[in-house]
Amino acid sequence: MNLVFKALSDPTRRQILQLLRKKPMNAGELAEHFPIAKSTLSAHFAILREADLVEASKSGTVITYMLKASVLEEALLAFAETVGIGMPKPMPLKKAMGRAK
Amino acid sequence: MIDRKALWILILLGLAMTAAAIWRLSLLPDWHHMPMLTPRGLVVKNGLVLFVPPLSLLFTLAVVLAAKWLVTGPDEAIQARQRHSRLILLGTGMLTALAQTFIIGRSLGHSFGLNPEFFARAVLIVSAIMLTAYGNSMPKLPRVSKRIAAFDLDPWQSARSRRLAGRLTVAFGLFQIIAAVLLPVRAITPVVLVLALAYLGAIFSHVFWLKREPSPLP
Numbered sequence: 001m002n003l004v005f006k007a008l009s010d011p012t013r014r015q016i017l018q019l020l021r022k023k024p025m026n027a028g029e030l031a032e033h034f035p036i037a038k039s040t041l042s043a044h045f046a047i048l049r050e051a052d053l054v055e056a057s058k059s060g061t062v063i064t065y066m067l068k069a070s071v072l073e074e075a076l077l078a079f080a081e082t083v084g085i086g087m088p089k090p091m092p093l094k095k096a097m098g099r100a101k
Numbered sequence: 102m103i104d105r106k107a108l109w110i111l112i113l114l115g116l117a118m119t120a121a122a123i124w125r126l127s128l129l130p131d132w133h134h135m136p137m138l139t140p141r142g143l144v145v146k147n148g149l150v151l152f153v154p155p156l157s158l159l160f161t162l163a164v165v166l167a168a169k170w171l172v173t174g175p176d177e178a179i180q181a182r183q184r185h186s187r188l189i190l191l192g193t194g195m196l197t198a199l200a201q202t203f204i205i206g207r208s209l210g211h212s213f214g215l216n217p218e219f220f221a222r223a224v225l226i227v228s229a230i231m232l233t234a235y236g237n238s239m240p241k242l243p244r245v246s247k248r249i250a251a252f253d254l255d256p257w258q259s260a261r262s263r264r265l266a267g268r269l270t271v272a273f274g275l276f277q278i279i280a281a282v283l284l285p286v287r288a289i290t291p292v293v294l295v296l297a298l299a300y301l302g303a304i305f306s307h308v309f310w311l312k313r314e315p316s317p318l319p
Binding site: 052072 | 264318
């Protein structure tokens with residue numbers, strides 16, 4: 001369960017899971033949604049696979065990912081997304097106002 | 102889906118329960134009139150009530166064997182499914198055996214210090230917890246092929262179908278817990294039965310809807 005919490009604590013990994021809820025995608029299609037290096041994305045995939053949240057099937061050189069989360073894990077994903085776990089803390093109002101000026 | 106050891110345990114349990122029911126009936130002068138101890142005192146019931154637990158077990162076994170016949174696939178996938186269903190099957194066997202013991206005991210005048218209403222609610226809650234745990238891990242099951250083309254889905258359709266089935270099973274289990282706690286005992290069975298029919302209808306209609314949807318997989 002620790003692996004699942006670790007996987008769900010990162011917003012990028014949660015976004016990957018949200019995308020995979022809609023349809024299976026290969027690594028290239030997923031990469032189009034994130035402005036990060038492919039190696040970083042590969043590390044995210046590895047963590048998701050380790051937590052058994054995604055299933056990867058290889059066809060030739062293309063790896064297609066599919067969501068494989070239990071009902072509880074999907075509920076945890078929705079909860080983490082609602083609460084915003086791992087998201088950068090919002091800037092204090094005074095500081096934000098100062099910057100705006 | 103069931104492994105051989107669990108299957109033999111359930112068959113032996115079913116035979117023992119049927120033998121116990123026949124033995125109890127043989128002690129009665131008229132099997133239409135079986136005395137039963139209740140909190141209101143002795144009441145007369147039809148002796149056929151003794152066959153309800155073994156018939157429930159037989160029904161479970163029939164469903165499991167039909168499911169086993171329906172699917173084909175790699176051994177690894179089949180074994181994973183067998184492991185997944187083992188707990189709920191053995192649990193069902195144990196609960197029906199417990200219910201049978203309780204019914205026979207009460208018909209012989211033993212109350213076991215338990216209120217029958219409390220016992221019925223406890224059995225429903227335990228079975229609902231098992232159902233919820235079973236449903237929770239349904240989306241993680243590996244895909245298997247079906248012998249009947251109408252039920253055979255591609256990997257994406259199968260994953261979606263298992264996700265919905267998992268959610269509905271968990272919801273069904275949670276509702277059964279709420280029903281067992283809040284509803285009057287007489288109302289629980291019809292409510293759960295209607296819900297079970299709606300559950301099956303939803304799963305089958307979703308499978309047929311998925312078959313018509315274009316799959317995103319190449």
